[in-house]
Amino acid sequence: MKSTLLAFAATLAALSPGLGAAADVKSPEETYAKYPNRLSDLPAGWATTKPLRLMVCFNLKYPPNSAEADAFLKNMVRTIEGLPYGVKVSVERPITPTKFTYCNSLSFKDWASNRAYESSEAFLKYYREQWKPAVTETSEQLAVVDDVATAR
Numbered sequence: 001m002k003s004t005l006l007a008f009a010a011t012l013a014a015l016s017p018g019l020g021a022a023a024d025v026k027s028p029e030e031t032y033a034k035y036p037n038r039l040s041d042l043p044a045g046w047a048t049t050k051p052l053r054l055m056v057c058f059n060l061k062y063p064p065n066s067a068e069a070d071a072f073l074k075n076m077v078r079t080i081e082g083l084p085y086g087v088k089v090s091v092e093r094p095i096t097p098t099k100f101t102y103c104n105s106l107s108f109k110d111w112a113s114n115r116a117y118e119s120s121e122a123f124l125k126y127y128r129e130q131w132k133p134a135v136t137e138t139s140e141q142l143a144v145v146d147d148v149a150t151a152r
Helices: 004-014 068-083 111-119 121-134
Strands: 054-060 088-092 102-108 135-144
Touching: 054 068, 054 111, 068 088, 068 102, 068 121, 102 111, 111 121, 121 135
Parallel strands: none
Antiparallel strands: 054 102, 054 135, 088 102
16 A cells, blocks of 8 residues: 555645745645545634644664664754744654554644645655655654644
8 A cells, every 4th residue: 555645745746836825725625635534524724724733654764773764863854844834843753553663743833834845846855865765654644733622
């Protein structure tokens, strides 16, 4: 089964370059029309106005705790956070389930910043040149941050 990330990247590659203008950004409904999604379960407007969290769990071709794996992870964080989209990255090491060795969580201000990041040539270049050659398997989950339920 092809990973969600590969399918998602193919979708993104088909998007027109320069999606910086809000009018050019496809809605969540347009973007995920061909994929199972839970957009209809969200309150109106949340998918485009609330912060988003993208969790990507993955395995590397390098052994866990190797110098190569550590270098890949550090470069991944440095590269993604260095892009001009305000993405915050954390790297996690799953305990259970055991299918994936690593996960990373990317936090986005909103849908527009997520789309700008995902469709940027800088991200696609990183994906093609660094991510794809090193990552062997992935699972991806995009979620809206429910700041109403977590408000203190």
